[in-house]
Amino acid sequence: MAGYVVVGTQWGDEGKGKIIDVLAHKADYVVRFQGGNNAGHTVVVNGEKFILHLLPSGMLHGKGKCIIGPGVVVDPKVLIKELETLEEKGAKTDHLFISDRAHLIMPYHVKLDELKENAMGKNKIGTTKRGIGPCYADKMTRSGLRVGELLDMNIFKERLKVNLEEKNVLFEKVYGAEKLDYEKILEDYKGYAEKLGHRIMDSVPEVNEALDSGKFVMFEGAQAMMLDINYGTYPYVTSSSPTTGGVTTGAGIAPNKIDKAIGVMKAYTTRVGEGPFITELVDELGERLREVGWEYGSTTGRPRRCGWLDCVVGKFAVDINGLTDVVMTKIDVLSGLKTLKIAVAYEIDGKIYKTVPASIEKLKKATPVYEELPGWEEDITNMREYDELPENCKKYIARVEEIIGCQISMVSVGPDREQNIFIKEI
Numbered sequence: 001m002a003g004y005v006v007v008g009t010q011w012g013d014e015g016k017g018k019i020i021d022v023l024a025h026k027a028d029y030v031v032r033f034q035g036g037n038n039a040g041h042t043v044v045v046n047g048e049k050f051i052l053h054l055l056p057s058g059m060l061h062g063k064g065k066c067i068i069g070p071g072v073v074v075d076p077k078v079l080i081k082e083l084e085t086l087e088e089k090g091a092k093t094d095h096l097f098i099s100d101r102a103h104l105i106m107p108y109h110v111k112l113d114e115l116k117e118n119a120m121g122k123n124k125i126g127t128t129k130r131g132i133g134p135c136y137a138d139k140m141t142r143s144g145l146r147v148g149e150l151l152d153m154n155i156f157k158e159r160l161k162v163n164l165e166e167k168n169v170l171f172e173k174v175y176g177a178e179k180l181d182y183e184k185i186l187e188d189y190k191g192y193a194e195k196l197g198h199r200i201m202d203s204v205p206e207v208n209e210a211l212d213s214g215k216f217v218m219f220e221g222a223q224a225m226m227l228d229i230n231y232g233t234y235p236y237v238t239s240s241s242p243t244t245g246g247v248t249t250g251a252g253i254a255p256n257k258i259d260k261a262i263g264v265m266k267a268y269t270t271r272v273g274e275g276p277f278i279t280e281l282v283d284e285l286g287e288r289l290r291e292v293g294w295e296y297g298s299t300t301g302r303p304r305r306c307g308w309l310d311c312v313v314g315k316f317a318v319d320i321n322g323l324t325d326v327v328m329t330k331i332d333v334l335s336g337l338k339t340l341k342i343a344v345a346y347e348i349d350g351k352i353y354k355t356v357p358a359s360i361e362k363l364k365k366a367t368p369v370y371e372e373l374p375g376w377e378e379d380i381t382n383m384r385e386y387d388e389l390p391e392n393c394k395k396y397i398a399r400v401e402e403i404i405g406c407q408i409s410m411v412s413v414g415p416d417r418e419q420n421i422f423i424k425e426i
Contacts, residue, residue, distance in 0.1 A: 002211075002214070002215070002216040002217070002259055002260075003211050003217050003219065003253065003257045003258045003259050003260075004023065004027075004216070004217070004218045004219065004258075004259065004260045004261075004262060005218075005219040005220075005221070005244050005247050005258055005260070005261050005262065006019055006020050006023070006218065006219070006220055006221070006262045006264060007221045007224065007225065007242060007243060007244060007261065007262070007263055007264070007317075007321055008221065008223060008224025008225060008242060008263070008264055009224060009225050009263040009264060009265045009313070009314055009317035009318075009321075009323075009326070010224050010225065010226055010265065010266060010269055010270070010271075010310070010313055010314075010317070011223075011224055011226045011227055011269070011270065011271040011272070011275075011277075012222075012223045012224040012227055012271075012272065013224075013266070013270055013272065013295070013297070013304060014224060014264040014265060014266045014329055015264055015266065015327075015329035015330065015412060016057070016220070016221070016222075016224075016264045017052060017057040018057075018329070018412065018415065018417070019262070019264050019327050019329070019410075019412070020056070020057035020058060020218065020220050021057050021058065021060060021061070021417060022417055022420060023218060023262075023426065024057065024058035024061050024063075024064060024218060025061050025063065026216055027058055027061075027063070027064040027216045027217065027218040028063075028064050028065065028210060028215040028216050028217065029064050029065050029066075029067060029207060029210050029215065029216070029217040029218065030056040030057070030058030030059075030064050030065075030066045030067070030217075030218045030220060031056065031066075031067045031069050031203070031207060031217060031218070031219050031220065031251050032054075032055075032056045032066075032067070032068050032069055032072055032219075032220050032221075032222070033069045033071045033072070033219050033220065033221055033246060033247050033250030033251040034069075034071040034072060034221055034222060034223075034240040034241060034242055034246050034250040035072060035073070035132070035221065035222030035223055035238065035240055035242065036054065036072060036073040036074065036075065036105060036130060036131075036132040036135065036222075037053040037054050037075050037078045037079075037105075037130050037132075038127070038128040038130045038132045038222070038223075038238070048089075049415075050086070050089075050091075052082065053078060053082060054068060054072070054074060054075070054078060054079045054082055055068075055079075055082055055083070055086070055096065056068070056096075056220050057220060058218065058220070059086065059091070059093070059095075059096065060086075060091060063095075064095070064216075064218075065095050065097065066095055066096045066097070067096075067097050067098070067099065067201075067203045067207065068096070068097070068098045068099060068102055069099050069102065069203060069207075069250055069251045069252070070099045070101035070102055070203065070204065070250060070251065070252055071102070071240060071246065071249060071250020071251065072099070072102045072103075072250070073102065073103045073104070073105050073131075073132055073135040073136060073139070073240075074098060074102050074103070074104055074105060074147055075104075075105040075110075075130065075131065076104065076105075076150075076189070076192035076195075076196055077188070077192065078130075079098075079196070080192065080195050080196065083096065096199060097199050097200070097201045097203065098147050098196065098199050098200050098201070099147065099200075099201065099202070099203040099204070100146065100147050100148030100151075100200050100201065100202055100203075101146060101147070101148065101202075101203075101204075101252075102146065102147045103135055103136075103138070103139045103144045103145065103146055103147070104135070104144070104145045104146060104147055104149075104150070104189075105130070105131045105132070105135045106131070106135070106145060106160075106163070106185070107131075107180055107185055107188075108134075108163070108164060108167040108168075108171075108180055109131030109132075109134040109135045109138070110129065110130060110131035110134075111131075111167075111171065111177070111180065112131070112134045112167065112170070112171075113127055113129045113130065113131045113132070113133060113134050114129045115171070115175045115177055116134075117129055119175065124274060127273070132238070132239055133238075133239045135239075136239035136240060137239070138163070143162075143163060143166075145159055145160065145163065147196075147200055148200060150189065150192065150193035150196065150197065150200065151193070151197060151200060153190060153193065156186075156189065156193075157186055160182065160185065160186060160189070161182060164180060164182050164185065167180070168180060203251075203252070204251075204252035207251060207252065207253060208252070208253060208257075211253065211257045219247045219251055219253075219258075221242040221243075221246060221247070221250075222238075222242060223238045223240075223242040224242055224317075225242065225243060225263075225313070225316065225317040225320060225321065226271075226313055226316075226317075226356075227242060228241050228242055228243055228246075228320075229241055231243070231316075231320055231356075233275045233276055233360060233363060234358070234360065235360070236273065236274050236275025236276075236360075237275075243320055243321050244258060244261045244320075244321045244322055244323075245320075245321075260324045260325060260426070261321050261322050261323045261324050261325075262323070262324070262325045262326070262327060262409075262426065263317055263318065263321055263323040263325070263326045263327070263406070264326075264327050264329060265309075265314055265317075265326050265327070265328050265329070265400075265404075266309075266328075266329050266330050267309060267328050267329065267330050267331040267333065267334055267396075267411075268289055268293075268306065268307065268308060268309050268330070268333065268334065269306070269307045269308065269309055269310050269313070270289075270293075270295050270304040270305060270306050270307075271304065271305045272297050272302055272304050272305070273302070275360075276360065276363040276364050276366070277305055277307060278307075278310060278312075278343065278346055278363065278366045278367070278368050279307035279308040279309070279310045279341075279343045279368050280305050280306070280307040281306055281307045281308065286305075286306045286307060287306075289306035289307075289333060290303060290304060290306045292333050293306070293330055293333040308340075308341040308342065308343060308368070308370070309340075309341075309342050309343065309400065310343045310368070311342050311343055311344055311400060311403040311404055312343055312344070312345060312346060312353070312354060312355065312356060313356060314326075314400070314403070314404040315354075315355070315403065315404045315405060316355055316356045317404075318404050318405055318406045323406045324406075325406070325407060325408075325409040325410075325424070325426055326401075326404065326406050326407065326408045326409065327408070327409065327410045327411070327412065327426075328397065328400070328408050328410070328411045328412070329411075329412040330412065331380070331393065331396075331397075331411050331412070331413060332379075332380050332381050332412075332413045332414055332419075334375060334376075334393075334396075335375075335376060335377065335378060335379055335380055336375070336377060337375040338374070338375050339372055339373070339374065339375055340372070340373045340374070340375050340396060341368075341370040341371070341372055341373075342370065342371050342373065342399065342400065342403065343368035343369065343370055344369055344370070344371050344403055345368075345369035346366040346367065346368060346369065347366065347367050347368075347369055348362050348365050348366045348367075349362075349365065352369065353366070371399070373392070373395060373396055373399060374392045374395075375392060376390035376391075376392040376393050377390075378390045378393075380393065380413050381413050381414040381419060382413075383413060383421060384420075384421060385421065386421055386422075386423050388421075389411075389421070397411065397423075407423075407424060408423060409422065409423055409424040409425070409426050410422050410423060410424075410426060411423065
């Protein structure tokens with residue numbers, strides 16, 4: 001049995017898509033376990049960039065069966081477009097399947113997300129306005145529509161009617177917005193059902209049988225640890241759990257079926273949207289990281305906030321996720337900097353914290369306690385062996401490993417599938 005899970009250790013955009021793509025060549029299954037099309041995974045193959053939102057990052061290998069699991073929220077319009085885009089590029093898509101337990105994002109979820117975010121003004125969360133939060137909210141209040149209901153339009157249309165009547169009252173009375181048209185939505189989803197019906201399956205028994213028979217199953221999350229609904233910088237978080245704990249509920253497997261938990265950590269830190277960011281650099285250095293690292297959202301195009309590596313967050317991610325390995329990405333972006341900083345603690349009201357406090361008010365007041373390390377000048381993008389790396393680069397890796405308490409098994413030195421250095425076997 002080989003159950004691997006790949007999770008983000010910061011605020012997302014760590015490069016999970018690339019790492020999953022690198023490891024997926026040996027996977028029999030790649031299973032996405034949470035999130036929706038608010039996340040964008042970028043995979044570069046032979047210089048060509050693929051941005052995947054709902055599709056598992058293992059799609060481009062075509063060997064393993066790819067499954068959108070029960071914990072994901074699915075916008076069928078977006079999914080169909082993404083499949084068509086891959087097909088136009090000549091990629092195989094017949095290995096993609098969707099759990100019948102996954103919830104459907106509906107047009108009223110997208111509209112509600114936008115209306116609510118706009119109404120919050122300066123207190124906005126910074127959502128992508130894709131309807132993710134409202135869809136998860138309906139799931140928790142037991143009023144959601146699930147992918148499996150696309151296979152029975154008689155059930156689907158009755159539940160849609162009830163839900164839309166409720167949402168239209170909300171749109172009209174609370175937000176002063178126009179109602180959505182029932183017949184139009186029903187007709188659209190009938191079309192989606194025709195295109196996706198053959199891909200809908202009960203994924204839970206098949207994934208468990210695969211693990212029990214010794215097959216390699218890779219579980220893929222979206223977003224990251226610090227956007228977790230329970231442990232992130234609440235309320236500036238996502239609506240699901242992108243941790244190893246989220247795998248068990250989002251894919252339908254037991255915790256003891258996870259053999260390796262791989263955390264992806266950028267060599268510096270970025271964040272998109274609102275919320276506290278203790279190591280943020282709002283100066284020329286932050287701008288340099290953004291431009292050299294091309295830190296713009298793959299889904300929204302929004303510029304990412306950039307800062308030094310936060311090892312308080314890194315240690316927190318190791319502890320919560322039970323990480324067995326860490327992959328450090330974009331370490332090449334740090335080349336050319338004379339001095340590097342790592343946050344090893346926070347100071348809040350004169351007190352030192354070595355973990356992430358729950359209070360958003362405390363986090364807003366936190367200042368980083370830094371260690372400084374010497375940088376390196378060499379271009380490392382063409383290096384493929386650990387021994388080739390500059391000594392100061394090795395020292396940086398070793399010190400991060402020491403602080404977070406987890407081995408760094410691989411470093412990524414560029415965006416392409418081949419630009420990696422394996423320090424230890426994963």
